[in-house]
Amino acid sequence: SAVISQKPSRDICQRGTSLTIQCQVDSQVTMMFWYRQQPGQSLTLIATANQGSEATYESGFVIDKFPISRPNLTFSTLTVSNMSPEDSSIYLCSVGGQGAYYNEQFFGPGTRLTVL
């Protein structure tokens, strides 16, 4: 399985500001995903980020609010823009498995965001 790290692990931000979350993988992967987990809830997919193409956003999520970069096969960023308290959540990146582990997904430790 891939080893995934995220930065920052947590942050407290003011309303109206933006935060960029980084996701680093220890091996090259084609598929990366960004999820949001609101307090006490399950995970909801924000977008799929494949290297060399624009991110694909799920219903209810837009690029202006959650711009994503995927500059290479080991790294991605998610920005939460113009934050409001409703954006307080855990944000997790994940990577799709390769080869024999196709469709298994492995998750980073998450970024816990609190917006005041």
Place this chain on the structure above:
Amino acid sequence: SQQGEEDPQALSIQEGENATMNCSYKTSINNLQWYRQNSGRGLVHLILIRSNEREKHSGRLRVTLDTSKKSSSLLITASRAADTASYFCATGSYNQGGKLIFGQGTELSVKP
């Protein structure tokens, strides 16, 4: 929207007992995965079962899949206090491009 429904939403047992969690889903799948999450941290991948499999074991974990009923169960035998966590099922299908759809989760509490 969430595909999976899990029950129970919360489960409290004594150490040494078995814990069973159930997951139901709505559409055709190629695989179903179970994850554990401790106290709002990252998700730990437990087990993947493919649509052509009926049962899978990993240590103290046993997962079953019934595609005719669109349901799966996760059994943890001889539970330990360290098993206290939230457990999620997630479904995947090839035509979803690898993305997963998560159930609501079961919060398991194992009391020593």
